[in-house]
Amino acid sequence: MYDIRGLNEECGVFGIWNHPDAAELTYMALHSLQHRGQEGAGIVCSNGENIFGARGMGLLPEAISQIQLDSLTGYTNAIGHVRYATTGASELSNVQPFIFKHSKGDLGLAHNGNLTNARQIRLALEDGGSIFQTSSDSEVLGHLLLKARSMNEQANLKAALNMIKGAFAFLVLRKNSLSAALDNQGVRPLMLGMIDGAYCIASETCAFNTIGASYIRDIRPGEVLTFTNEGIDEDNYSQYRDSKLCSMEYVYFARPDSEFNRQSVYNVRKALGEQLAKEMNIEADVVIGVPDSSLQAAMGFSQYSGIPNEQGLLKSRYVGRTFITPNQEMRERAVRMKHAPIRDVIEGRRVIVIDDSIVRGTTSKYIVKALRNAGAKEVHMGISSPPLKHPCYYGIDVSTHAELIAAYQSVDDIRAEIDVDSLSYLSVEGMHDVYRRHGSHGECDACFTGDYPVEIVDYLLPEEKEKKTKGV
Ligand code: SF4
Structure with a gap:
């Protein structure tokens, strides 16, 4: 198959915490982010007890039917994703958000970007017995979170974020919290907003305009925010660096009504x-x-x-x-x-x-x-x-x-x-x-x-990898 346009966007994410219309607002926000990915879309919701979702292939109206959307009514917390495949095959199993069912607590996960050491980590995890369900690089973070031994979810998330490299904006939804994290160079965009007193997170501010939310600020490189019913916890998992936002967001990817x-x-x-x-x-x-x-x-x-x-x-x-x-x-x-x-x-x-x-x-x-x-x-x-x-x-x-x-x-x-x-x-x-x-x-x-701001471990030539392993 041959795509005549050439450059394609790399997914869009949206999340909202503690709003009675969480699923509907997520659907509308994803609609405004549709230019970032048209291969598949999904919404995962939580209500303090369950995590439940709907996802499908194609544009948003094809991917999520009205019946599926209605089934998410009443959930107060949600994350959503529109997908353009940059890694992983174009098939339903790779459509996000992913849901991980686990005795430690279920979680939903949505990712915009590309991990540059996912292959390396995946091999190590598979050696340790992990079984991957998809060919997407994004699944790696879920496995790292589930492997963590500590009972402190925030500490586990920060440790896992420090293990992955690349450009990423991650949303992690649990029964009682929503976390949003940005790579420590800020290559991918991620924005904080608010609607009716509820926090929301989006790849672009055009999503806030669409649902009537206000734009609070950009998430900073290396930052991790966690929303619970007690409020917002603003933390860093990595030392702050100046943002290296993707130049092509301004040139081509983002909608002109975004900031x-x-x-x-x-x-x-x-x-x-x-x-x-x-x-x-x-x-x-x-x-x-x-x-x-x-x-x-x-x-x-x-x-x-x-x-x-x-x-x-x-x-x-x-x-x-x-x-x-x-x-x-x-x-x-x-x-x-x-x-x-x-x-x-x-x-x-x-x-x-x-x-x-x-x-x-x-x-x-x-x-x-x-x-x-x-x-x-x-x-x-x-x-x-x-x-x-x-x-x-x-x-x-x-x-x-x-x-x-x-x-x-x-x-x-x-x-x-x-x-x-x-x-x-x-x-x-x-x-x-x-x-x-x-x-x-x-x-x-x-x-x-050719000046790459984030290490590209999976893509190094074999001899360069060897040098790195030997510490040369
Ligand atoms: S500016 Fe950086 S992140 Fe954006 S397309 Fe080019 S290499 Fe990729």
Whole structure:
């Protein structure tokens, strides 16, 4: 199977403690996080006595029926998850939240991100007799919690969080508590909110807007919050470090009505477009954005350059994620279905088309062809992020260099391949400049630079692993 879009989001989580409509609010919040994962969804609830849930494959309405949702009515605590598979097969057993049934107490678990030492820990746990039910990396935390010998749940959770490495936002629901933890570099986003006096937690603040909750703050790297009927316990399992939030959250993943670090994604995305215009300096008649995620960057580009911004591409609202066989003709048709040029905007004009990224180059190539077919005199492409040259091991589905055109081709080769008159990417410095102006502490940029902020144990070459084992 072949995904024409390339980059895909890496799951979304939501949790709420002590609200009479916990399941319904979780369902609505997951709906607003659907852009982060469309392969499966689930909700797990607790009421002080039982842990119970519903989950299924596909978009939220397909995954959880009204009857299933009704069966969760009355539970006051809930966690939910929308899934895009970055590790583990796309099958029901891997759809979260997971429920662990155990004599020490049942628990529900939802995870956004990717553990970079999950394989190593899993092998050790299996050697010790643990039996895994899924192929997902997320299951590792559940086993570590159940293996712990202490009766102090909080201490066990902190010890387990210190054993795992990678990018993660975890929600752990027990009968009498809900815990939320973020990796100690803050690569994945996690937000704290409140509705009707009840605390809630979400991957993005757009979930709070949807349910009418207020946005309190971002969860800090290495932080673990626990909610009980007594209130909130704010603790750290690891020493605080500056956040290394994923750069691509601003560029592409997050919804523009979300905020990170109190900065609107909409504004940051526009500023990335402005910065690109400063660096690109091309004359043209019109600037258009590839819908939806590049529309704000195109707006910012236009405001800085003075080149009018128009809607030159129309995105079909009814085409979801498009998986097709790797057949050129069918791929082209699928992109045509998704992005239709508006001839009146394009014909006879020098067009700058702004996109947020180029992964394999497939989509860009077909968009350029469509613009030329619609009569564009010149087509220039501006990318509002630097070239994607390195795999992401932190929860985005690009895990090999072979999937990234910029990993093995120069900008000029890519320009020729996708057939544009010019191709410009935003510089790494320019991107960080924008983030700095918006209160950043230094976002993760590993897929552009190869500088990975979190150790990638499972992915090291055998000789590097050996060196680490020997302590070299
Ligand atoms: S490597 Fe890239 S996509 Fe992955 S977390 Fe870092 S910035 Fe985000």
